[in-house]
Each structure stands twice: as C-alpha cells, then as structure tokens.
Amino acid sequence: MWEKYKDIIPHIAVDSGVINTVADWVLLSGYKNVLVVCDPNTFRVAGDFVIKSLGAAGGRVAPCMFAEDEPLPNERSIGVLTAAYSPDIDLILGVGSGTINDLCTYVGAKVGCASAIVGTAPSMDGYASLGSAMLIDGVKVTPPTQCPVAIFCDVDILSAAPLLLTAAGLGDMLGKITAHADWRLAHLLVGEPMPEDIVSIVESALDKIINGAPYLPQRVPAVIKSVTEGLILSGIAMSLYGDSRPASGMEHHLAHFWEMRMLALGQAPALHGIKVGVATIIGLYLWQELGNELVGSAEQGVDFSFWSDSRANDLNESDTNEPRVSSTPKREAHTSLLIANKPKVSEIRRLYGRSSDAILQTQNPNLPISLIQDKWQEILDIAKALPSPEEIAKLLSALGAPVTPTEISISEELLRDSIVYARERKKTYTLLQLLGDLGCLEDYAGRACSYFAKNALAGVKCFVLDMDGTIYLSDKVFPFTASFLKHLEKTGKDHIFYTNNSSQNAAYYLTKLERMGIPVTPDKLMMSTHVLLEFLSDCPDIAGKRVFVSGTKALRDDFEAAGYTLADDDPDFVVLGFDMDMDYKRLSKLCDFVRSGLPYYGVHIDYNCPVESGFIPDCGSLAAAVTSSTGRTPDFFGKPSRYTLEYIIKKTGYKEEELCFVGDRLYTDIAIASGTKSRSVLVLSGETKQSDLAASKFIPDLIVRDLNELESFIVRS
Numbered sequence: 001m002w003e004k005y006k007d008i009i010p011h012i013a014v015d016s017g018v019i020n021t022v023a024d025w026v027l028l029s030g031y032k033n034v035l036v037v038c039d040p041n042t043f044r045v046a047g048d049f050v051i052k053s054l055g056a057a058g059g060r061v062a063p064c065m066f067a068e069d070e071p072l073p074n075e076r077s078i079g080v081l082t083a084a085y086s087p088d089i090d091l092i093l094g095v096g097s098g099t100i101n102d103l104c105t106y107v108g109a110k111v112g113c114a115s116a117i118v119g120t121a122p123s124m125d126g127y128a129s130l131g132s133a134m135l136i137d138g139v140k141v142t143p144p145t146q147c148p149v150a151i152f153c154d155v156d157i158l159s160a161a162p163l164l165l166t167a168a169g170l171g172d173m174l175g176k177i178t179a180h181a182d183w184r185l186a187h188l189l190v191g192e193p194m195p196e197d198i199v200s201i202v203e204s205a206l207d208k209i210i211n212g213a214p215y216l217p218q219r220v221p222a223v224i225k226s227v228t229e230g231l232i233l234s235g236i237a238m239s240l241y242g243d244s245r246p247a248s249g250m251e252h253h254l255a256h257f258w259e260m261r262m263l264a265l266g267q268a269p270a271l272h273g274i275k276v277g278v279a280t281i282i283g284l285y286l287w288q289e290l291g292n293e294l295v296g297s298a299e300q301g302v303d304f305s306f307w308s309d310s311r312a313n314d315l316n317e318s319d320t321n322e323p324r325v326s327s328t329p330k331r332e333a334h335t336s337l338l339i340a341n342k343p344k345v346s347e348i349r350r351l352y353g354r355s356s357d358a359i360l361q362t363q364n365p366n367l368p369i370s371l372i373q374d375k376w377q378e379i380l381d382i383a384k385a386l387p388s389p390e391e392i393a394k395l396l397s398a399l400g401a402p403v404t405p406t407e408i409s410i411s412e413e414l415l416r417d418s419i420v421y422a423r424e425r426k427k428t429y430t431l432l433q434l435l436g437d438l439g440c441l442e443d444y445a446g447r448a449c450s451y452f453a454k455n456a457l458a459g460v461k462c463f464v465l466d467m468d469g470t471i472y473l474s475d476k477v478f479p480f481t482a483s484f485l486k487h488l489e490k491t492g493k494d495h496i497f498y499t500n501n502s503s504q505n506a507a508y509y510l511t512k513l514e515r516m517g518i519p520v521t522p523d524k525l526m527m528s529t530h531v532l533l534e535f536l537s538d539c540p541d542i543a544g545k546r547v548f549v550s551g552t553k554a555l556r557d558d559f560e561a562a563g564y565t566l567a568d569d570d571p572d573f574v575v576l577g578f579d580m581d582m583d584y585k586r587l588s589k590l591c592d593f594v595r596s597g598l599p600y601y602g603v604h605i606d607y608n609c610p611v612e613s614g615f616i617p618d619c620g621s622l623a624a625a626v627t628s629s630t631g632r633t634p635d636f637f638g639k640p641s642r643y644t645l646e647y648i649i650k651k652t653g654y655k656e657e658e659l660c661f662v663g664d665r666l667y668t669d670i671a672i673a674s675g676t677k678s679r680s681v682l683v684l685s686g687e688t689k690q691s692d693l694a695a696s697k698f699i700p701d702l703i704v705r706d707l708n709e710l711e712s713f714i715v716r717s
C-alpha cells in the first residue's frame with residue numbers, strides 16, 4: 001500500500017516484527033554512520049534493540065539519549081541533538097513518537113542529514129508530515145522541515161504502548177472529521193481546492209479506524225495497525241496537498257490555542273492528540289447546534305436582509321471593544337444571530353501577547369452574507385453528515401481518554417476564549433470563521449460552555465459537602481442549605497458532610513449542625529481526624545501505642561478514645577492537628593520528636609482557617625514552621641489526600657466516579673478530585689473568588705455562586 005508514496009517517503013513498514021528489519025534496511029540503503037536518538041523510555045522499548053542490531057550488522061552507531069523521560073521540542077533538546085551530530089553521520093534515526101520525530105526531522109533538515117523514525121506509539125500524525133511542531137522561545141511554531149526517508153512501526157511494540165498514547169492517536173485521527181467538514185466548507189464558500197484522491201486517502205483510513213475503534217481497549221493488533229496507517233497517511237496527505245488542510249481544521253486551532261495559553265500561564269497541557277479529541281467533540285457540538293438552527297431557519301424562512309443589516313452596522317461602528325447586542329425589538333427576536341462577531345482588539349492583545357501585532361495586521365474580511373445565503377442547503381448537508389459529539393466521546397472514553405475540557409484542565413473561560421479567538425491564529429476558513437461571519441460566535445461559545453457544564457455531573461450519586469464556606473459561614477447557616485439538601489433527596493442523590501477542621505470533634509459538629517436545623521446522623525459526618533485514625537488502625541506496629549498529639553483537647557480526646565496513650569514524653573509517633581492552643585514549649589517538643597525521626601502525621605494541609613475577621617493560621621502553617629526547623633514534612637490526611645478519597649469510598653460504598661466533592665477551596669476541595677474519576681464543584685460562597693481560578697492548577701468540573709445555584713444542575717437520573 002505504500003509503494004505509490006515512494007517519492008515522498010521511500011520506505012514505510014507497518015507490521016508485526018518490522019523492528020527486525022531496521023538494521024538491514026539501514027545498511028542496504030548505504031548508510032554507514034547512524035545517530036540513534038531516544039529517551040530513557042524509548043531506549044527500553046526499542047532503542048536498545050536497534051542500537052545492538054545495527055552494531056551486530058556492522059554499522060557504526062552513535063547513541064544520543066535525552067536525560068528526561070519526556071523531552072520537549074525546544075532549544076535545549078535541539079542543542080543536545082545538534083551537539084551529538086557530527087558531519088560523518090549520514091542518518092539520524094529517531095526512536096520514539098511525537099517529540100523525538102519532530103526533533104530528528106527538524107535538526108536533520110537544519111544540518112542537511114537524512115532522518116528516519118522507528119515509531120514507539122500510535123500517538124500522533126506527524127510521522128510523515130513535512131512540518132515539525134517545535135517550541136521556540138516558548139512559542140509553538142511549525143517550521144517546514146523534511147520527510148523522513150523511512151518509517152518503521154512495529155505493531156507489536158505499538159500495541160504495548162500505554163493506552164493514553166493510543167487514545168491520543170485516535171483523537172488526532174477523529175479530528176479529521178471536523179477538519180474535513182471545514183475543508184468542505186472552505187471549498188464551498190471560498191473555492192479552496194479539494195482533490196478527491198487526497199480527500200479519500202484520509203477519509204477511507206478514518207472509516208476503517210472508526211469501525212475498529214471499539215476494539216482498541218483490547219489492543220487488537222489489526223486495529224492498532226489501522227490507526228498507525230491512518231496517522232501516517234494523514235501526514236502523506238498533507239505533504240501531497242502542500243498544506244495541513246487534509247489533517248487539520250478548527251479542532252487543531254482550538255488545541256493549539258489551549259496549548260499556547262496554558263504554556264503562557266505555566267500550566268502543563270495534555271498530549272496533542274488528547275486535546276484534539278476533546279476539541280473535535282466541541283466542534284461536532286457546534287456543528288450540531290448550527291445544523292439544528294439551519295433546519296429551524298429554513299422552515300421559518302431565514303430573514304437574510306436582517307443579518308445584512310446588523311453587519312452593516314458592525315462595519316460602521318468604530319469602537320470594536322463594545323459588545324453589540326442590539327436593543328431594537330426587531331433584533332431581539334434574533335439575538336443569537338446578532339451578537340458582535342468582529343474580534344475585539346483588546347482581547348487579541350490579552351490572549352496573543354507578542355504575536356498580536358502580526359495577527360491584527362492580517363485580519364481577514366468577512367464573507368459577504370449573500371454568498372453564505374446561496375450555499376445554505378449545502379452547509380446544512382455538511383452538518384447533517386457528521387456524527388454526534390456523544391458518539392465520538394464514547395469511542396474516546398472507552399480508552400479512558402478525557403472527553404471534556406475540564407478533564408484536561410481547560411477552564412470555562414479558556415474554552416470560551418478559544419472558540420471566539422482561536423480563529424485569529426490561522427487564516428484558513430473553518431466553522432469558527434463561518435460562525436463569526438454569521439455573527440453568532442460568542443453565542444455559540446456560551447452554548448458550548450453550558451453544554452459541558454450540564455454534562456459535568458452525569459453519573460454522580462453522592463455529594464461530599466464541605467462545611468465552612470459551603471453550607472455555613474462560621475456560625476451562620478446559609479439560607480439555601482436546607483432547601484439544597486431537600487433537593488438532593490428529591491432527586492435521589494446521597495450526601496455526606498466532610499470537614500478538614502480538626503480543632504473540634506464529630507460530637508461538636510453534630511451538635512452544631514443540629515442547632516442550625518441541618519438534619520444529620522453520625523454516619524453522614526466525616527472528618528480528617530477519622531481518616532488518620534482509620535489509617536493508624538491498619539498499622540500493626542502503631543496500634544494502641546504512645547502518641548504525642550499537638551492539637552486541641554477535642555483532638556487529644558479522639559486519640560484517647562481510639563485507645564492510644566497520650567504521652568508528652570517518649571512517644572512512639574507524633575500527630576499535628578489544628579493546634580489552637582499551641583505554645584512555644586509544645587512547638588519545641590514537637591520539633592524535637594520530629595527531628596528524632598519518629599513517624600509524623602499531619603491531620604490536614606489547610607494553611608488558614610477563615611474566621612469572621614479574616615484568617616487564622618491552620619494545621620498546614622504550623623507544619624510549615626516544623627518543616628523550617630526540622631526539614632521534615634508530615635504525611636497529610638484530610639482533603640486533598642488520596643487517604644481521604646479512599647476512606648470515603650470504603651465507608652460509603654460508592655465508586656470513585658459516583659462521588660462529587662463540593663467546596664469553597666481550590667487546593668483541598670477541588671484538588672482531591674483532580675486526576676481522579678470523582679467530580680468537583682467550586683462554590684464561590686466561601687474563600688475563593690472567580691479571579692483566583694486563573695492561577696489555579698486545579699480546575700473544578702463546575703463553578704457555581706453557591707449551593708442554591710448548584711440545585712439547577714442536579715437532576716434525577
């Protein structure tokens with residue numbers, strides 16, 4: 001099947017066992033000095049074998065191994081690779097996937113040396129592509145490079161790759177669905193060429209992959225093979241077309257926009273194909289919305305004169321920073337189609353930073369509305385031919401891959417910004433351009449945000465409610481708490497209360513809740529102290545022993561009641577809680593015990609406790625003082641520790657994915673769900689403000705003003 005692409009890539013081998021043919025091919029092709037490039041992982045998986053077999057066959061091998069497990073395609077890596085290269089080397093042979101391949105083709109093109117790749121994961125479509133995705137000066141660029149002279153993909157090796165890498169490859173391939181819808185749109189509206197032979201290279205590979213995708217979780221080699229072939233063919237299609245159009249559209253624009261913004265904010269973006277998969281689901285949702293609207297409009301008869309009207313006003317308005325929702329009655333009937341579509345200069349400056357000048361200089365004019373009007377039916381046909389976002393999400397979640405923006409740390413704000421502004425980066429015509437031309441881009445961005453918000457709580461059976469800042473503030477119960485709890489009952493959802501605060505014990509909180517009129521039974525109240533006590537009860541060498549507790553009387557009582565002997569001298573282990581009676585003598589003693597190497601446990605990590613006048617230092621701050629003196633940090637137990645999640649699963653019997661943490665603090669209430677299957681909801685009724693989210697590593701699945709607003713998202717299922 002690869003014979004006809006010989007001019008682009010002389011040798012392609014995708015099959016079981018092709019790793020055994022690498023050395024022979026290299027030497028028979030006349031290469032004598034080979035630079036083999038890998039990282040510690042790919043060395044283990046294939047690099048070691050390639051180096052040894054090349055040596056055994058009589059080739060000269062110079063290995064170049066990156067020190068880090070996941071090298072970045074940046075100046076540092078280019079330096080490492082360039083330093084390992086010498087002019088007598090005639091082939092740079094990469095062993096790896098995305099980054100290693102990009103680095104080898106990039107440096108190969110720079111120094112004028114042929115490059116080849118031994119793939120280790122079916123994770124991206126760059127194997128055969130003419131461009132390398134590089135990160136230069138912190139900015140994502142895709143300089144044209146060279147195609148490799150050979151691609152070896154041993155299906156046995158690729159089948160053993162982590163499923164997340166395979167999911168990334170599947171995501172990158174599924175992205176061709178929206179990419180080709182965009183291509184058809186551009187063909188229709190701006191006459192972009194669409195040669196059938198190139199289109200079908202990608203589309204027939206894609207059909208095969210979609211049919212096989214349900215078998216990917218079992219790593220069926222034939223399906224892994226077809227994904228790999230599809231990824232390579234996509235690269236070939238780009239090379240044949242001379243542009244990325246056959247493999248990339250609005251889904252790639254969204255994915256690149258997220259990557260750029262996240263890197264600028266110092267966050268780690270997900271794998272390329274994982275981002276593309278999520279972006280594809282968003283694209284399909286937008287197409288579905290447009291399709292529904294087009295059908296509706298066609299039935300009612302679309303009033304195009306009206307659209308032209310609003311656009312004429314658009315062009316006349318000098319201040320592009322004002323939102324233009326019109327207030328005339330006639331327009332209100334069509335609000336969704338009339339919100340401003342011209343990019344706001346200040347927003348482009350905010351989002352694109354250094355690159356914004358270049359972007360502002362190359363603004364594309366909008367398409368004449370009459371042109372879109374003429375093609376109405378054909379646009380509807382493109383929309384109707386597409387799968388639903390749910391169908392595609394199902395294929396990806398079967399592999400354990402993220403399918404929503406929050407799962408890959410894309411906040412609602414970033415999602416909205418990307419839908420409205422990602423189109424500024426590339427001047428190719430896509431669905432985003434069309435929505436902009438129709439004047440409904442911001443409206444659709446809002447719809448996409450609420451689509452994902454509604455899905456955020458699907459499958460949740462038990463809500464783990466934080467207490468202070470969530471159901472009450474200090475001593476005042478929120479007026480909506482009682483009705484929220486009734487709503488949970490009505491919708492068949494369970495709940496527990498959980499607090500990190502170890503200055504009081506369960507009896508105190510039960511009384512407090514009862515006094516506030518909140519119905520509660522002891523089994524529905526859990527706290528950080530319980531989690532630590534449960535953990536200790538499973539440690540045979542500690543059970544019943546002498547403990548030094550730095551904490552309030554309530555905490556000390558809890559340890560005594562659990563059968564431990566409170567000891568001020570010669571303890572077997574040390575516990576630090578929210579010690580509101582701490583004095584210098586106790587602090588020194590605590591530090592002595594910790595310094596002597598005794599087992600040391602922190603009840604919870606909270607740095608501050610909110611009180612009416614502001615904050616008072618909490619357990620985490622006291623622990624920080626001990627760390628300064630002793631160099632030791634305790635094992636922490638409350639939220640966000642894994643101990644707490646496991647404790648709740650054990651005590652309630654719910655599965656990880658059936659739990660939803662609700663709370664007002666990012667680094668405890670939201671962090672505990674991060675990287676797990678549990679969901680999280682941030683309430684803004686406590687210590688966190690909306691503006692704190694931009695700098696947060698932890699992104700909630702949903703953000704609400706308070707429990708009152710959360711009610712509307714919880715429905716019987």
Ligand SMILES: [Mg+2]
Pocket residue numbers: 466467468469470663664665686
């Ligand atoms: Mg709280």
Ligand SMILES: [Zn+2]
Pocket residue numbers: 125172248252272276
């Ligand atoms: Zn891609």
